[in-house]
Amino acid sequence: MIPSLLPTYNRAPLSFVSGQGSWLTEADGSRYLDLGAGIAVNALGHAHPAMVQAITNQAQKLWHVSNLYQVPGQQALADKLVENSFADTVFFTNSGTEACELAVKMARRHWHAKGMDEKTTVIGFEGSFHGRSSAGIAAAGGAKLTDGFGPLLPGFRHVPFGDHEALKAAIDDTVGAIIIEPVQGEGGIRPVPDQCLKGLRDLCDDRGILLIFDEVQCGMGRTGRLFAHEWAGVEPDIMMVAKGIGGGFPLGALLATENAASAMTAGSHGTTYGGNPLAMAVGNAVFDIVADPGFLAEVGRKSGLLRQKLEGLVAAHPDVFEEVRGAGLMLGLKCKCPNTDVIAAGYAQHVLTVPAADNVIRLLPALTLTDDDIAEALTRLDAAAAGLASNAA
Numbered sequence: 001m002i003p004s005l006l007p008t009y010n011r012a013p014l015s016f017v018s019g020q021g022s023w024l025t026e027a028d029g030s031r032y033l034d035l036g037a038g039i040a041v042n043a044l045g046h047a048h049p050a051m052v053q054a055i056t057n058q059a060q061k062l063w064h065v066s067n068l069y070q071v072p073g074q075q076a077l078a079d080k081l082v083e084n085s086f087a088d089t090v091f092f093t094n095s096g097t098e099a100c101e102l103a104v105k106m107a108r109r110h111w112h113a114k115g116m117d118e119k120t121t122v123i124g125f126e127g128s129f130h131g132r133s134s135a136g137i138a139a140a141g142g143a144k145l146t147d148g149f150g151p152l153l154p155g156f157r158h159v160p161f162g163d164h165e166a167l168k169a170a171i172d173d174t175v176g177a178i179i180i181e182p183v184q185g186e187g188g189i190r191p192v193p194d195q196c197l198k199g200l201r202d203l204c205d206d207r208g209i210l211l212i213f214d215e216v217q218c219g220m221g222r223t224g225r226l227f228a229h230e231w232a233g234v235e236p237d238i239m240m241v242a243k244g245i246g247g248g249f250p251l252g253a254l255l256a257t258e259n260a261a262s263a264m265t266a267g268s269h270g271t272t273y274g275g276n277p278l279a280m281a282v283g284n285a286v287f288d289i290v291a292d293p294g295f296l297a298e299v300g301r302k303s304g305l306l307r308q309k310l311e312g313l314v315a316a317h318p319d320v321f322e323e324v325r326g327a328g329l330m331l332g333l334k335c336k337c338p339n340t341d342v343i344a345a346g347y348a349q350h351v352l353t354v355p356a357a358d359n360v361i362r363l364l365p366a367l368t369l370t371d372d373d374i375a376e377a378l379t380r381l382d383a384a385a386a387g388l389a390s391n392a393a
């Protein structure tokens with residue numbers, strides 16, 4: 001019999017009732033160090049006082065009015081995002097998937113308005129992830145996402161990650177956009193080298209193609225810059241943001257240049273919930289903390305410390321781990337035994353990590369992780385790895 005909860009997840013037998021910073025607590029009081037942060041969502045950790053205060057104050061005043069009216073919090077957060085990024089304009093959604101939908105719609109309508117209706121094709125990269133909607137799974141293209149869900153949304157093409165020749169060969173006059181994660185998340189924490197992002201920008205400029213960056217996972221301070229692409233010194237035309245931007249409240253955003261967005265006129269897109277006053281209260285509170293240069297510098301310092309210790313972990317357990325990869329506090333450990341075994345061994349040591357493709361475990365901790373948390377993380381991961389190694393022997 002099908003469970004009352006649609007069984008699309010294999011959930012761990014863990015159930016948390018409260019959280020504080022990087023720690024989660026079960027009903028019986030047992031505590032877990034959370035290095036997954038709700039899959040890169042809890043940017044400020046659990047129960048951050050600024051977020052608690054923002055949502056509590058707003059909840060007593062006004063939750064939702066719809067986008068038929070002015071929402072001052074939207075204007076404020078859009079202004080901040082524009083001031084701190086390549087973008088000229090912002091649309092708020094409830095999720096990364098919805099931002100992906102708008103990215104694809106915006107790109108197609110851009111070319112339509114220019115009288116170039118043939119430029120509907122979007123090129124994506126193998127191993128990518130852009131959400132679970134029809135456009136999201138078509139953009140990513142992987143069999144695990146698309147199997148059984150055909151007919152898929154037409155107009156998408158895929159090339160292997162890092163294959164420059166295949167990318168050039170995939171471009172013709174129908175290509176209107178290229179979508180890429182500057183650091184692949186679900187695909188196994190695979191950063192795109194700065195040089196490649198630069199080359200991609202040049203290619204898009206040469207061939208008249210809109211460049212879409214999916215920073216749903218790697219954006220909002222996770223790499224130590226506000227947005228991951230800043231390291232490469234290139235800018236997209238359109239960018240998807242979500243996860244960390246709401247710190248745990250469902251929030252996403254689509255950022256774009258004036259040129260890319262120029263065809264999106266009144267009535268061309270909408271959302272009932274997106275950017276409601278409750279979401280905006282939290283979004284503004286998170287942004288004001290994360291966008292602060294001092295906060296981002298701390299993310300950089302702590303990620304250096306964590307990475308250095310993880311290199312030591314890999315060296316100490318060569319039969320369990322192969323390498324550390326990633327950027328900032330978006331780190332992956334490539335495993336030699338099944339990544340699910342490593343994650344389960346972590347559960348036994350009360351430390352939470354997240355699986356990814358390519359047999360990787362992801363560390364996506366709260367950006368507010370402390371040095372003590374880092375020390376604790378290493379103690380627990382080391383014990384987990386030691387248990388696995390002795391099992392194997």
Ligand SMILES: *Cc1c(COP(=O)(O)O)cnc(C)c1O
Pocket residue numbers: 094095096097098100129130131132181185186214215216217218242243252
């Ligand atoms: C999580 C994710 C999405 C989808 O976001 P949702 O909020 O789950 O809809 C899209 N792209 C990337 C890179 C993601 O990591």
